[in-house]
Structure formats: C-alpha cells, structure tokens
Amino acid sequence: MSYDDVEIEDMEWNEELQAYTYPCPCGDLFQITKEDLRLGEEIARCPSCSLYITVIYNIEDFLDKKSNEKLEPSKQQPVAVA
Amino acid sequence: MEETEKAESSTNTKQEEEPQQVWSWGAGTDGQLGTTRLEDEHSPQLLKLSFLSPESVGRISMLACGGAHVLALTSGGKVFSWGRGSSGQLGHGQMVNYLYPKPVTFFDSYSIIHISAGWSHSGFVSDSGCLFTCGDGTFGQLGHGDYRSHCSPVKVSYFVNKNVEQIACGMRHSLVLLKDCLEDQVYGFGSGKRGQLGISKDRIRSVSLPQVTNGLEDVEIVGIYANGDCSAALSADGYLYTWGRGFNSTSDVHCPQYVPSSTSFCQAALGWSHALVLTGDGEVFMLGGSHHGTLSDLEKMSPARHLSANSSGVALEKVSGLDGVKVGQIAAGAEHSAVVTENGAIMTWGWGEHGQLGSGNTSDQTDPVAVNVGDEVQNKNTQLEVYCGSGFTYAISTTYLPSETC
Numbered sequence: 001m002s003y004d005d006v007e008i009e010d011m012e013w014n015e016e017l018q019a020y021t022y023p024c025p026c027g028d029l030f031q032i033t034k035e036d037l038r039l040g041e042e043i044a045r046c047p048s049c050s051l052y053i054t055v056i057y058n059i060e061d062f063l064d065k066k067s068n069e070k071l072e073p074s075k076q077q078p079v080a081v082a
Numbered sequence: 083m084e085e086t087e088k089a090e091s092s093t094n095t096k097q098e099e100e101p102q103q104v105w106s107w108g109a110g111t112d113g114q115l116g117t118t119r120l121e122d123e124h125s126p127q128l129l130k131l132s133f134l135s136p137e138s139v140g141r142i143s144m145l146a147c148g149g150a151h152v153l154a155l156t157s158g159g160k161v162f163s164w165g166r167g168s169s170g171q172l173g174h175g176q177m178v179n180y181l182y183p184k185p186v187t188f189f190d191s192y193s194i195i196h197i198s199a200g201w202s203h204s205g206f207v208s209d210s211g212c213l214f215t216c217g218d219g220t221f222g223q224l225g226h227g228d229y230r231s232h233c234s235p236v237k238v239s240y241f242v243n244k245n246v247e248q249i250a251c252g253m254r255h256s257l258v259l260l261k262d263c264l265e266d267q268v269y270g271f272g273s274g275k276r277g278q279l280g281i282s283k284d285r286i287r288s289v290s291l292p293q294v295t296n297g298l299e300d301v302e303i304v305g306i307y308a309n310g311d312c313s314a315a316l317s318a319d320g321y322l323y324t325w326g327r328g329f330n331s332t333s334d335v336h337c338p339q340y341v342p343s344s345t346s347f348c349q350a351a352l353g354w355s356h357a358l359v360l361t362g363d364g365e366v367f368m369l370g371g372s373h374h375g376t377l378s379d380l381e382k383m384s385p386a387r388h389l390s391a392n393s394s395g396v397a398l399e400k401v402s403g404l405d406g407v408k409v410g411q412i413a414a415g416a417e418h419s420a421v422v423t424e425n426g427a428i429m430t431w432g433w434g435e436h437g438q439l440g441s442g443n444t445s446d447q448t449d450p451v452a453v454n455v456g457d458e459v460q461n462k463n464t465q466l467e468v469y470c471g472s473g474f475t476y477a478i479s480t481t482y483l484p485s486e487t488c
Contacts, residue, residue: 010275012220023201023253025310025354025416026436026473027109027150027166048111049435049473 002043006030008057011044020044024051037062101481102141104129105455108415108438108474112150113181114165115474120181124437124444126455126477133162133183142478147415147471148199148251153206154183159193161186161206169202170233171217177233188214188235200251200308201472206235211245213238213258221254222290223272229290240292252308252326253354255279258292259306259315267303268295268315276311277336278326285336297338298323310354310416313338320346322359322369329355329370341369341398351414351470353432358419359398364408366401366421371432403449404429415470420477421450422466428453428477436473453477 003025011020014029020037021029024046030053032044040059045052105126106115113120116129133156140157147153151165151172162183163172170177173186189206196207203217203224214235215224222229225238247261255272257279270279270293274286280295295313302318311327315338323338341359345367349360356371401419408424418432418439429450430439437444440453455477463483469476 023149023472025433027112027114027471048109051435 002054003051005054005056006044008037008055008061011055020055022053024049026051034062101483103479104131104142105477106474107440107453109150109436109472110474112166113179114147114150114152114471116152116164116182118181122436124440125442126440126453128456131183133185141480144197145467145469145476145478146197146199146204146251147469147474147476148204149201149253149472150474151199151202151204152183152471152476153186153197153199153204155194155197159189159195159209161189161194161197163204166202167233169218170231171199171202171204173204173206173216173233173235175234186235196248198249198251198256198308199471200256201253203251203256204235205249205251205256207246207249211241211247211261213241213246213249215249215256219290221273222288223251223254223256225256225258225271225290225292227291238292248306250306250308250313252278252313253310254288255308255311255313255326257295257306257308257313257315259303264302265299266294268298268306269293270295270313273311276327277334278308278311278313280313280325280336280338283336295325295338297325305350307350307352307357309352309414312352312354312357314350314352314357316347316350316359320348320362322347322350322357324357324369327355329357343398349412351412351419353414353419353470354416354472356414356417356419358401358412358414358421360409360412360421364410364424366404366409366412367398368401368419369398371419401431401450403431411467413468413470413475415475416472418470418473418475419450420453420468420470420475422468422477426464426466428455428466428468430475433473438470438473438475440475455479 011022014021019031019033026049028048030044107123107126142154143157144155154162164180164183167179193209195209198205206214216232216235219231245261248259250257255278258269260267273288281293303315304318305316307314313326315323322341325335325338345361347359351358357369409421411422413420420430431447431450434446464481466479
C-alpha cells in the first residue's frame, strides 16, 4: 500500500540525485526522476526501504519540458565542445 | 564470597566511571546511531561516547532525534550533534555528516536549556530565552524571514525581546513556546500547507517569520510537539491539543483542537501519523496510528477502550499489551513508538523495517515488545529514558549517586 499521496509541488528537486524527493519516515528520501514522470510513472520509491508514495502530477507538465530540453542540448553542444 | 565482593566493587567503580550508558538502534546509514558505522542496527548498541565524562561537560540531560541526525544537550548546557548534516542541521558550519558526537562550538559562550531536531533542521533555546536555528530553511522553518539554509546556528531576531522556553521542529515547520506568557504563547513558522502552523483557517503555503498559533488563548501550554506535518501541545491541566495533518487519513486541522478525554495527560509524543499520551496513572493511549501510522494492522488493534473521539472521528485508544505495567516515559518516531515502564523495561511497537524496534529483527509489531539493552536496569538510582528519531531509537540510563536523588 502506498505510504502517502504527495503532490509534485510538495516534492523537492534534488540536483545531486537528479530526482524529485520527499522525506521517507525511515530517514531516507522517496525519489522519482523526470524521465519516470514523463513515462507516466507515479510511484516514488525509497532506496532504503520497502515504502513508496504515489506522486500526484500532471504528465503534460513534463512532456512539455521534454520537448524544450530536446532542443537545448543540441544548441548547447557546440559550446560544450569548444 | 570474595568473588561477590569483587563483582560488586567493580560494578560500583563502573557506575562511578560511567554514570550514563547510551544505546542506539534502527536506521543508521547517515551515522545517526553514533556507532561510527553507516549501517542499520536491529539490536541496541552500547555506544562509547568519550565526551560523557562528568569532569568535562557533564551528562546528557536531553536528546533530540530528527530525520537522520541527533542533538545531545548536556547538563552543563552544551550541545553535541551527529548524523546527517547535508542541510547544515548539525550546526558545525559545514554541510557534512558526522559519525560521532561533535561539540557545537557556536554555543561555547551560551548555556542551552532546550533543543529540538526536525527532519533536516534544528532549534536551540538558551537560558536567556533566545532561540537559535540552523539547517534547511527552504520552507521558512528557521524563522529568519527568508528561505535560506544555515549551517551554523543563527539567532531568531523575532524573539529577541521575548522569552522562549521551548522549540519543536517538524518535517518542514517549527513551533515555539514562550515562557510565562498566557497570551500569544505559541508561534509557528515554515510550511503550513496541512494546517500545522495553526495560524489561519485558510490554507497557508509557508511563512518564514513566526506567527501566533490561534486557538490556544486562555490555555496554559506546558509542552509543544512537532513531527512530520503534525503539531501538538499539552496544557497545564492535562489536555492534548492537535493540529496539522489529520490522523488516520482524516482531514487536516487548521486550528488546535483539544482531544476530549475524561483523563488528564502528563506527557505527549508525536509521530508522523500518530500521537501518544501518558496519564498520571502510567497508562498510554494512542491517537491515530492504525492506518499506516506505526504501520500497524487495523484488524489486530484492540479496540478495548475508546477514551473519546474528537470531532474528526479519531479516537484515543489504550495501548494494550503492557499487561497493566505502568509507564513512566513515552517517545514516538515517524512510525514507531517506545516507552519505559516503571520497572525499568523498554517496550517498542510499530514499524520495524530498519530495526528501530530493537527486537533483533525487522518485523513490525502491533503490540509492545520488550527491548533487551543488556544489563537489567533495575537499580532504583538508575533512570532510563528513550528517544525516537524518524527511523531510529536511543536509550539512556543515568545512574544518580545517592546524594543526587531527591
């Protein structure tokens, strides 16, 4: 059973983990990546225990970002090489 | 005969040298168990805490256990911290973990009298009534009027002309209790989305400056509690007030509500989805905790004695399985509970996946189980106390010299 239902706006973006996170009662963090969200995944898991939460979000918000990001790397790539 | 005498004298010597013994168990991957190992422990681990010598800083008078960090307050008013420090919650001026207790040198010239550890922030109250906070400030939970994090304690200027008595740190919010102040005695700041600040009937996302908690006018509050998105207070006349996230999936409560009860309470403890209260007769009651709180099985819960049901339909249930043994102290982790009985036993129940119940395994328990900390603590001069972090537990036994007992 899902431990909790959490809205995406209540999750925090963790740069290091490259994932949206939310506190797990074990002390670790529930995690879900942007890629998971784009694929319609709604379960954020804790790497340390069996608990998981259900993430409430609008998949459209993440599909839009995907198309933006697809453009950005191709633009930035030459800069990175140089 | 000689052997007996030897044994006794060595015991005495040991007690003089070690007036305190500290054990930890449960989730340990951030160093919060103080074992210098980064792993879970399913049974109590006796810690070697070199700072615990009476000549140096005195004894631990209080522990505060958070998401994955621990603060220890000594009888000399000094603070030690260890465990996860990635948000600056240890107050050492760095954002790194410490696997063993390290003095918070910021307080060298202060005397601290109260501490609290939240999910990733910490609060400290000095004997002059000043409040200091450090750690994650993303939700305004440090009370400095902004959303910055701090890795060293910073004085909360809002309270400079007020006399702070207690601080309680939850997941993303904080509560403050003022001393000798009947009006405007409780304040909240940080995330308020679940009503945990009690500052408005409207849904408040967050506030970064302290605001008065409503609904506690004309009530003398003696204790405040914060954990997860829940808040609670205990009044001088023994009532428990709760606000914030609803227990057992009930709706959120935006203003402190007292829990109707024919019995008065002398202690309270708060988890992420349950609360414990202790009566003057040593009985323990639990509020919530039958859905996924303490992750216990609703079917197995004994509905033996419902004390009451508040307006949101959540009932206080007597904790069964203590066999009529009186309880002297209570503590609550995110999803587990621990108590000390009057005959010196530690009992735990709830979620056990990380070994936080100390029973030697990772099973959940719906009924209290005894924790074996090794030597029986039966000495009448010895006092046992338990403290719970999110997924871990500490026990401290303090042996008082006969001259110190009162």
